[in-house]
Amino acid sequence: MVKTVQEALFDITPEIKKLAALSEKNNQIEKDLYTKYEVKRGLRDLNGKGVLAGLTNISDVCAKEIVDGKEVPCPGRLYYRGYNIKDLVNGFLAADHYGFEEISYLLLFGDLPTEKELSDFHDLLVERRLLPPNFVRDVIMKASSPDMMNSISRSILQLYSYDSKADDTSTENVLRQCLNLISQFPMLMVYGYHAYNYKMGEDLFIYAPKPELSTAENILMMLREDRKYTKLEARILDMALVLHMDHGGGNNSTFTTHVVTSSGTDTYSTMAAAMASLKGPKHGGANVKVVQMFDDMKKVVKDWTDKEEVAAYLTRLLDKDAFDKKGLIYGMGHAVYSVSDPRAEIFKDFVKRLAKEKGYEKEYNLYEMVEHMAPLIIGEKRKIYKGVNANVDFYSGLVYSMLDLPPALYTPIFAAARIVGWSAHRLEELKNVDKIIRPAYKPLAPYKEYVKLEDR
Numbered sequence: 001m002v003k004t005v006q007e008a009l010f011d012i013t014p015e016i017k018k019l020a021a022l023s024e025k026n027n028q029i030e031k032d033l034y035t036k037y038e039v040k041r042g043l044r045d046l047n048g049k050g051v052l053a054g055l056t057n058i059s060d061v062c063a064k065e066i067v068d069g070k071e072v073p074c075p076g077r078l079y080y081r082g083y084n085i086k087d088l089v090n091g092f093l094a095a096d097h098y099g100f101e102e103i104s105y106l107l108l109f110g111d112l113p114t115e116k117e118l119s120d121f122h123d124l125l126v127e128r129r130l131l132p133p134n135f136v137r138d139v140i141m142k143a144s145s146p147d148m149m150n151s152i153s154r155s156i157l158q159l160y161s162y163d164s165k166a167d168d169t170s171t172e173n174v175l176r177q178c179l180n181l182i183s184q185f186p187m188l189m190v191y192g193y194h195a196y197n198y199k200m201g202e203d204l205f206i207y208a209p210k211p212e213l214s215t216a217e218n219i220l221m222m223l224r225e226d227r228k229y230t231k232l233e234a235r236i237l238d239m240a241l242v243l244h245m246d247h248g249g250g251n252n253s254t255f256t257t258h259v260v261t262s263s264g265t266d267t268y269s270t271m272a273a274a275m276a277s278l279k280g281p282k283h284g285g286a287n288v289k290v291v292q293m294f295d296d297m298k299k300v301v302k303d304w305t306d307k308e309e310v311a312a313y314l315t316r317l318l319d320k321d322a323f324d325k326k327g328l329i330y331g332m333g334h335a336v337y338s339v340s341d342p343r344a345e346i347f348k349d350f351v352k353r354l355a356k357e358k359g360y361e362k363e364y365n366l367y368e369m370v371e372h373m374a375p376l377i378i379g380e381k382r383k384i385y386k387g388v389n390a391n392v393d394f395y396s397g398l399v400y401s402m403l404d405l406p407p408a409l410y411t412p413i414f415a416a417a418r419i420v421g422w423s424a425h426r427l428e429e430l431k432n433v434d435k436i437i438r439p440a441y442k443p444l445a446p447y448k449e450y451v452k453l454e455d456r
Contacts, residue, residue: 029444037442043250048336050250053437054258057081058107058424061248063337073387076337080246081106089242089346098214098234099242100417101125104182107246107424108175126211128183129218132162136191136206144195148412149279151192153272156181160268167266169430177267178423185419186215189412190222196408216241219416223405232357233403236350237413240396243343244414246421248336253277253284257422261429262437274422275415284414288407289324290331291397294367296323304366311373318381331394332374338387347395351402358402367398 034041043051048063062077078085080103088106092099105113105121113121139158145151159181160166165173191206198204205225209218216238220229249258256277260270278284300322301309316322317329334341355364375388400410 033444039442042335044335048338050336053255053439054249054433056249056425056428057110058421058428059246059248061336063339073338075340076334076342076389078247078342081110083112085243085342086346089239092242098216098238100215100238103242103245104420107420108178108427124179125183125215126209128180129187129209129211131184131187132159135159135162136195140188140191141195141198144192144199146196146408147279148189148192148196148408149275149285149415151196152185152188152412152415153275155188155192156268156275157272159184160266163268166268169264169266171427171430174267174427174430175423178419178426181267181271182419182423185416186219186222189409189416190219193223193406193409214238215416219413220403223409232354236354236399237403239347239350240399240413241417243346243392244396244417246418246424249425251283251335252280253418254421254425257425258429259437261426262433262435264436267426270426271419271422274418278415278418279411284411284418286330286391286393287397287400287410287414289328290393291401291407291410293317293323293330294363294370294398297370298363298366304362305369307369307373310366310369311377314370314374314377315381318378329370329374329378331391331397332371332378333388334391337389337391340389341391343392344390344395347392347399351395351399354399354402360398360402363398367395 033039040051043053045051058081060077060079060082062079063073064071065074066072080088083106088103089099092102101122102113102118104125105111105118135155135158139155140151145154163177166177168174187209194204194206203225207222207227209222213221214234217229217234220234220237221227246254249255253274257270257274260273281289297310297313298304301313303309313322314329318327320327351367352364355361371390371394374390378384378388396414397410400407400413405413
């Protein structure tokens with residue numbers, strides 16, 4: 001059968017397979033060479049300590065403390081501009097208002113806002129919840145993608161062409177661009193999702209955000225055909241946005257923001273690069289993997305209360321004999337935290353309450369069992385250099401499923417929060433650093449004499 005040109009573009013031919021094998025052969029680096037040359041793989045040592053690559057005032061991730069003059073692991077702590085995340089969460093919950101706008105102000109400008117400053121900032125974001133004329137029709141509706149992260153990234157890059165000062169990297173202009181993107185992101189996300197569903201034959205509904213609503217409320221309102229949501233649902237989504245806003249300067253997507261910003265490029269390109277990083281299953285895409293893993297577990301494990309049966313499944317995961325055969329228990333472990341992830345701890349309390357209200361108690365008990373068992377099984381099966389604990393992605397996917405959010409939006413919701421942190425770090429990089437980030441790589445290939453084509 002003769003293939004069309006379009007089909008040929010996506011076909012892996014015998015020639016490509018042969019070249020791929022050649023590529024793998026000549027790209028292989030022996031693992032012991034990383035130790036020999038003292039290379040910090042992932043820019044971290046075996047104990048999880050990162051290579052110091054920069055300075056930041058924006059957030060701090062603490063996993064160790066000094067006891068009797070020695071550095072020892074401790075329960076994880078996360079600080080935004082010096083404020084403990086648990087105190088911030090307790091603060092806006094006690095005041096009975098949504099936290100996204102308040103904590104966005106803190107991360108971007110360094111101070112907690114007064115009531116008037118918070119009200120003015122909310123109004124500022126509301127004014128910017130707009131897209132250029134016909135943008136939904138001309139950009140979002142055309143060539144809609146099943147992958148929302150790619151869809152949103154394309155929209156962000158397209159917004160460049162609507163900005164007459166797109167390449168201006170002054171603080172005032174970059175702040176304007178960042179505030180625009182923070183405000184527009186929920187629309188890019190939800191409209192992109194509806195556009196693809198319309199392409200697949202479902203009804204299309206596009207709702208404009210309401211000025212009186214918070215960011216979390218607007219996401220739920222625009223997403224649902226009946227525009228309805230409960231206060232608890234909006235509160236928990238708002239909590240998720242706050243917990244995902246930032247996580248130090250070294251997480252992969254934020255470090256990408258610093259690296260790309262240091263090249264002098266524009267805000268839209270910078271945010272698209274950060275989006276590409278966050279999309280990865282080892283970073284922001286992990287919450288989707290957790291849900292998919294548990295979906296597979298619930299099919300395979302007949303009795304969700306049987307510890308031996310659950311343990312056997314977890315062992316099979318590590319043996320690359322279950323789910324995606326990657327040898328990973330998704331949602332377990334973190335590059336920095338070794339005792340506990342404070343975001344997961346905060347989330348867990350709300351997850352338990354929501355599970356009881358929504359009738360998901362059986363699922364919650366299974367998650368809790370895996371949370372306790374997985375570190376022990378990993379410790380038995382793998383040589384680990386620091387503790388393993390449940391990270392924020394472990395419970396966030398369960399929260400989103402209980403909120404009836406589509407899996408296609410799990411990682412975009414992460415991005416809707418993290419774009420605040422990316423914006424803060426971009427502004428900080430532009431203010432303080434005028435050198436392009438360019439680390440060293442040790443070359444291993446021996447020098448060779450050129451051989452003429454006819455002599456090869």
